[in-house]
Amino acid sequence: MxxxxxxxxxxxxxxxxxxxxxxxxxxxxxxxxxxxxxxxxxxxxxxxxxxxxxxxxxxxxxxxxxxxxxxxxxxxxxxxxxxxxxxRPPYNILLKDDKSYPYVHLSQHEFPLLAYRRGKRRKDGRYFGPYPSSAAVRETLNHLQRLFRLRNCEDSYFNHRSRPCLQYEIQRCSAPCVGLISAEDYHRDIVRSEKFLEGKSTELIRELQTAMEEASANLEFETAAELRDRTEFLRQIQEQQRVESGSHNSDVWVIVNWQATTCLQRLTFRQGRLTNSQSFFPGNPAGDSDEELLTGFLEQFYLNDHSGEGTPDVLIADIDTDLTAPLLAVLQERGSRMKHQRGQRGDSRQWLAMATENARTAIQSRLSGMQAAAGKLDKVAELLKLKETPKRIECFDISHSQGEATYASCVVYTADGLDKSRYRRFSIRGVTAGDDYAALEDAVRRHLTRLLEQNDLPGLLLIDGGKGQVGRIRQVLEELQITSVVLLGISKGTTRKSGWEYLWFASDRTPLIPDAHHEGFRLLQHVRDEAHRFAITGHRKQRAKKRSESELETLPGVGPKRRRELLLHFGSLRNMRGAPRDEFEKVPGISTALAAKIFATLHGEEQE
The missing domain is CATH 3.40.1440.10 (GIY-YIG endonuclease)
Known part of the structure; x- marks a missing residue:
């Protein structure tokens, strides 16, 4: 980790x-x-x-x-x-199947069927759910049949009955197939079932509680226990599923200011299902109000296509509709029909509350991480016996493969933790292949020159290397007349094992060997490892790109059209290497000067 x-x-x-x-x-x-x-x-x-x-x-x-x-x-x-x-995360296995969620389906019929359904909702009628498991749905249907005696047979079976079936005999069905219940009474039971499935059947719960108390008073303890369990289960399954409701695509936005931190939270609902949650922590240099800040963020978010799930049908945010009118007008010109709701009732109101709770959780986690990061910087100052705690650590590392595709990396650690927005990579050119000292010097010089102009120098400059690398960078600091930056090197010890590194100050001849468990030292290790990872990533990408290129693509002054003419004329790169210089001048689009450059490049000669 x-x-x-x-x-x-x-x-x-x-x-x-x-x-x-x-x-x-x-x-x-x-x-x-x-x-x-x-x-x-x-x-x-x-x-x-x-x-x-x-x-x-x-x-x-x-x-x-x-x-x-x-x-x-x-x-x-x-x-x-x-x-x-x-x-499809790599460490998830059990839930990678493509089964859909189970539902309770109420069909469209004079005597509707209440049944279990899974998969696409092709049949007409109402669907209730989804439920966490098929067992919960089947158990729900079982209890509903006991309570309301609704039919559970398919229409083909229902239409051909001439006498009641076994379900009627065991009091699980009211036998509407043979007219033993009127359509009006059956409809009343359907309405009660719908209310229960919508989570509105508190009267039913009270009725069961009353029956339980009466059974207990009559010393019918088994019946009372059964009613108690049924009541508890009914409470469990009637819990309203806020995760899915309706079929709209909605984005829910809230802005929360808490403990001097502003968080914009987005909940993404697609086909009524919560599919994503994102937290944003924007700056507010202009001192805009919450509504203005959220509106400005939404305009940038949707007009610049930052939404990975597309533009929603409904934008739910508790801000003035006048503020969102320009955004909706522009999106309408682009073909979107997004509408704005303030979310003051129903599911929208619950979703806003859910988004607010997630925003507070995100702020709390962020503040906790910031406090821990600031504390670690104090530990670094304690370890190195610095007079002031560095506000920012920048670490450099070099990566190459036998001098090929040399890259330098710079990673940044602040009181907020690793600041990836300030990471930089430096492609090293004009330096002897394999000369790490010169490559490091080139990258640091370029970086510090820019920071010096911006008056934005770090407090601690960490170099992945020993006394030699630190000495080389010390010369750069002296040339640039930088005295406010603490220079430190971190190198592998004699055992080359993690935890046994040496720390090198520019002015010391012997290294500092810290306690491997010191929190400040562990932070320096972490920043060094991050710089190494970042450098290797850049180096590998550049090396792969370079090796994937044909040598023809590296010829100076030769684009796709001239490259095609060269191949048509010579047939292969091998034939080009064996051709005389004046043969290149015969290729359409190749001048005498360009022919000389191409010939020199193919034969590894220096161009005049």
Missing amino acids: SGFDIQSFLKSLTRRPGVYRMYDSESALLYVGKARNLKNRVSSYFRARGLNAKTVALVSRIDHIDITVTASEAEALILEQTLIKQH
């Missing part, structure tokens, strides 16, 4: 139900999980012992964790399945 501060994260984690998403250092989704208690569940991954090999491998790759708070565990389960089917 990278430098993810799990202890600070866990301290701020809520105990409410929800979904957690684990990402690696490249922000690739590793695993999606649900929890009844997020704090307890996520904490279980970081126990000192008792983890299996798969979990250990997963934890070692975690860079950060995102949280989405839900209203219930059932909602968490449905959101978890949605995210797994959408992203």
